[in-house]
Amino acid sequence: xxxxxxxxxxxxxxxxxxxxxxxxxxxxxxxxxxxxxxxxxxxxxxxxxxxxxxxxxxxxxxxxxxxxxxxxxxxxxxxxxxxxxxxxxxxxxxxxxxxxxxxxxxxxxxxxxxxxxxxxxxxxxxxxxxxxxxxxxxxxxxxxxxxxxxxxxxxxxxxxxxxxxxxxxxxxxxxxxxxxxxxxxxxxxxxxxxxxxxxxxxxxxxxxxxxxxxxxxxxxxxxxxxxxxxxxxxxxxxxxxxxxxxxxxxxxxxxxxxxxxxxxxxxxxxxxxxxxxxxxxxxxxxxxxxxxxxxxxxxxxxxxxxxxxxxxxxxxxxxxxxxxxxxxxxxxxxxxxxxxxxxxxxxxxxxxxxxxxxxxxxxxxxxxxxxxxxxxxxxxxxxxxxxxxxxxxxxxxxxxxxxxxxxxxxxxxxxxxxxxxxxxxxxxxxxxxxxxxxxxxxxxxxxxxxxxxxxxxxxxxxxxxxxxx
Amino acid sequence: xxxxxxxxxxxxxxxxxxxxxxxxxxxxxxxxxxxxxxxxxxxxxxxxxxxxxxxxxxxxxxxxxxxxxxxxxxxxxxxxxxxxxxxxxxxxxxxxxxxxxxxxxxxxxxxxxxxxxxxxxxxxxxxxxxxxxxxxxxxxxxxxxxxxxxxxxxxxxxxxxxxxxxxxxxxxxxxxxxxxxxxxxxxxxxxxxxxxxxxxxxxxxxxxxxxxxxxxxxxxxxxxxxxxxxxxxxxxxxxxxxxxxxxxxxxxxxxxxxxxxxxxxxxxxxxxxxxxxxxxxxxxxxxxxxxxxxxxxxxxxxxxxxxxxxxxxxxxxxxxxxxxxxxxxxxxxxxxxxxx
Numbered sequence: 001x002x003x004x005x006x007x008x009x010x011x012x013x014x015x016x017x018x019x020x021x022x023x024x025x026x027x028x029x030x031x032x033x034x035x036x037x038x039x040x041x042x043x044x045x046x047x048x049x050x051x052x053x054x055x056x057x058x059x060x061x062x063x064x065x066x067x068x069x070x071x072x073x074x075x076x077x078x079x080x081x082x083x084x085x086x087x088x089x090x091x092x093x094x095x096x097x098x099x100x101x102x103x104x105x106x107x108x109x110x111x112x113x114x115x116x117x118x119x120x121x122x123x124x125x126x127x128x129x130x131x132x133x134x135x136x137x138x139x140x141x142x143x144x145x146x147x148x149x150x151x152x153x154x155x156x157x158x159x160x161x162x163x164x165x166x167x168x169x170x171x172x173x174x175x176x177x178x179x180x181x182x183x184x185x186x187x188x189x190x191x192x193x194x195x196x197x198x199x200x201x202x203x204x205x206x207x208x209x210x211x212x213x214x215x216x217x218x219x220x221x222x223x224x225x226x227x228x229x230x231x232x233x234x235x236x237x238x239x240x241x242x243x244x245x246x247x248x249x250x251x252x253x254x255x256x257x258x259x260x261x262x263x264x265x266x267x268x269x270x271x272x273x274x275x276x277x278x279x280x281x282x283x284x285x286x287x288x289x290x291x292x293x294x295x296x297x298x299x300x301x302x303x304x305x306x307x308x309x310x311x312x313x314x315x316x317x318x319x320x321x322x323x324x325x326x327x328x329x330x331x332x333x334x335x336x337x338x339x340x341x342x343x344x345x346x347x348x349x350x351x352x353x354x355x356x357x358x359x360x361x362x363x364x365x366x367x368x369x370x371x372x373x374x375x376x377x378x379x380x381x382x383x384x385x386x387x388x389x390x391x392x393x394x395x396x397x398x399x400x401x402x403x404x405x406x407x408x409x410x411x412x413x414x415x416x417x418x419x420x421x422x423x424x425x426x427x428x429x430x431x432x433x434x435x436x437x438x439x440x441x442x443x444x445x446x447x448x449x450x451x452x453x454x455x456x457x458x459x460x461x462x463x464x465x466x467x468x469x
Numbered sequence: 470x471x472x473x474x475x476x477x478x479x480x481x482x483x484x485x486x487x488x489x490x491x492x493x494x495x496x497x498x499x500x501x502x503x504x505x506x507x508x509x510x511x512x513x514x515x516x517x518x519x520x521x522x523x524x525x526x527x528x529x530x531x532x533x534x535x536x537x538x539x540x541x542x543x544x545x546x547x548x549x550x551x552x553x554x555x556x557x558x559x560x561x562x563x564x565x566x567x568x569x570x571x572x573x574x575x576x577x578x579x580x581x582x583x584x585x586x587x588x589x590x591x592x593x594x595x596x597x598x599x600x601x602x603x604x605x606x607x608x609x610x611x612x613x614x615x616x617x618x619x620x621x622x623x624x625x626x627x628x629x630x631x632x633x634x635x636x637x638x639x640x641x642x643x644x645x646x647x648x649x650x651x652x653x654x655x656x657x658x659x660x661x662x663x664x665x666x667x668x669x670x671x672x673x674x675x676x677x678x679x680x681x682x683x684x685x686x687x688x689x690x691x692x693x694x695x696x697x698x699x700x701x702x703x704x705x706x707x708x709x710x711x712x713x714x715x716x717x718x719x720x721x722x723x724x725x726x727x728x729x730x731x732x733x734x735x736x737x738x739x740x741x742x743x744x745x746x747x748x749x750x751x752x753x754x755x756x757x758x759x760x761x762x763x764x765x766x767x768x769x770x771x772x773x774x775x776x777x778x779x780x781x782x783x784x785x786x787x788x789x790x791x792x793x794x795x796x797x798x799x800x801x802x803x804x805x806x807x808x809x
């Protein structure tokens with residue numbers, strides 16, 4: 001009969017799975033990009049190291065074959081030096097050997113040399129443009145200390161850089177493939193893990209959707225820690241709803257019963273009155289009818305008041321207010337309503353305001369009901385006292401009666417706990433007080449003493465911080 | 470110094486291909502004919518020079534950014550490698566055959582087209598069959614035993630011939646026999662020639678008994694005509710040289726130059742090269758040589774071919790200091806021999 005309507009679902013934000021997917025993909029993408037960048041760097045470095053060895057080896061081999069014959073420096077370039085360089089296949093090769101005086105002994109005599117200071121003992125590697133291409137060169141010194149010749153012989157060996165780049169690229173490409181593959185695999189696994197982790201949520205969702213709308217019992221499923229609070233609050237909410245619904249049903253049943261009882265009595269009395277001829281007894285019947293009518297009147301008043309208070313408990317915002325005003329207002333209303341009857345209520349108010357967070361209407365109704373009870377069941381004089389101690393505010397109504405027959409505080413305020421001797425009482429007064437106390441986080445305090453009975457509403461005092469919110 | 474031969478286009482002439490080469494025209498002509506058959510609108514200029522002149526001309530044009538030839542084909546492979554190393558060539562615009570041996574190409578800019586062994590030729594009438602040396606050791610022994618070869622041995626003048634120089638340089642690098650061989654050649658007052666064909670002609674006419682390090686292509690081709698020429702593929706090792714081709718960076722007709730080289734490497738090209746010119750192809754040279762009957766002496770079957778790889782290692786031979794030292798040693802050997 002009640003199909004859950006789709007358009008009634010609240011506005012949705014991005015799903016957790018979607019957020020996780022996006023952020024995981026981003027994070028992994030960034031990580032993969034950074035790794036690829038690093039891989040290119042490492043690839044280049046590794047390629048350079050590998051190929052620089054060839055240059056160093058060739059330079060060393062040439063350096064070994066430099067000797068002085070009859071005062072002349074001679075170079076005998078070994079074939080092996082060039083074969084070593086040829087290992088970097090397809091690279092153009094350049095070399096130059098210069099004498100101490102700067103003249104070229106052999107090789108490409110326009111090949112650029114590094115500055116003399118730059119060359120350390122182990123040789124120096126540098127890059128220049130030569131022959132229309134980028135070449136990497138290794139320069140090495142051979143110190144000659146012969147009688148005829150002394151000084152530094154420069155040996156420069158160079159080749160083009162295609163092989164290095166190819167090697168760097170292929171190394172990087174391979175690692176890129178591996179990294180990208182791994183990244184993709186991690187992403188897939190992470191998404192699978194995420195689905196697995198999200199499954200309890202789906203289970204809860206299904207459980208809620210499949211539930212009979214009339215079933216308000218708590219969920220008993222196992223929820224992971226992260227959502228157990230959510231499930232618990234759903235359960236609390238359901239519990240509240242359940243109690244409320246049940247209370248409402250009881251209330252309606254009780255109220256109907258009360259009203260019917262009163263009306264039945266009224267009808268019975270009026271029928272009796274119709275058949276009664278004796279004026280004396282007729283009068284007595286009239287009085288009873290009147291008394292019943294007053295009782296019914298009060299019952300409907302209190303039913304309305306109770307309904308209002310219940311409604312306000314759910315909706316009215318709690319505002320800072322002064323209990324003294326409530327007391328004064330309630331006293332005035334009560335005196336007005338009681339009409340001609342001369343009622344005296346003694347007000348005992350402190351000098352300072354007593355601030356609580358509350359709903360003025362509800363509190364006023366509560367006080368009026370207490371006053372009503374005091375008058376109906378207690379003995380005058382009735383006093384209203386406002387006091388505050390230790391963070392609590394108290395509004396007390398005292399009379400000289402015997403107090404409530406049942407002094408169990410848990411029983412206080414039970415609806416329609418009617419004194420059978422007093423048909424005018426509807427039995428809703430304390431129920432209202434109790435309701436008000438509950439939604440103000442307060443309680444009802446009973447203080448039966450010798451000769452007096454005090455019933456008070458004990459509320460938390462508004463603190464400075466939230467008093468004027 | 471250049472000798473130009475013009476091959477007019479078969480059809481309407483629209484373009485020209487200039488080939489710079491050291492190969493005797495008669496050897497390369499079938500290839501040019503075939504090329505023109507496939508490219509009837511292309512006229513071909515065949516510019517023939519000695520290997521060293523060709524290198525000098527190409528290098529000079531390259532440095533100046535001038536045009537000299539579209540395709541350069543030379544047996545002086547160190548010089549060809551040098552041209553590539555100096556950036557005078559450009560990459561081929563076709564894919565080299567997959568079965569091309571590694572040694573036959575460098576940088577995709579230089580490719581070896583032929584397979585020409587360095588052989589020993591001899592006069593069959595001047596040498597008894599049992600005297601025929603099978604390898605360099607036997608050759609050295611033979612030269613030491615007798616004086617009758619004095620002045621009757623021919624070989625390259627390595628100072629003027631690029632091919633001669635590379636063969637000698639490789640000999641020196643390959644084996645320790647080089648020193649003894651050089652000494653023997655010097656003592657026997659070996660005569661020096663510019664070209665293989667001159668040595669072979671000397672043997673054919675009986676003026677020479679032995680020719681050392683002669684290009685097998687020429688020898689085999691001449692042997693067809695004159696069985697007096699005997700050919701030895703030395704069994705210790707037989708150097709093999711591959712005429713190397715490149716497309717000049719300043720070529721005017723790069724398309725035709727690429728097409729010519731691609732043709733030489735194609736099946737058709739292999740067939741032509743293995744024909745009467747006996748140049749053979751770098752792709753199947755040893756295999757084809759094995760089928761050849763040289764008549765007497767060690768056949769190609771026994772030969773241990775050592776192809777000279779197209780590699781920058783060849784540049785060492787061109788190193789000024791190295792070359793000077795090598796030539797000095799060479800000259801000394803011959804002067805010593807001559808002075809005796």
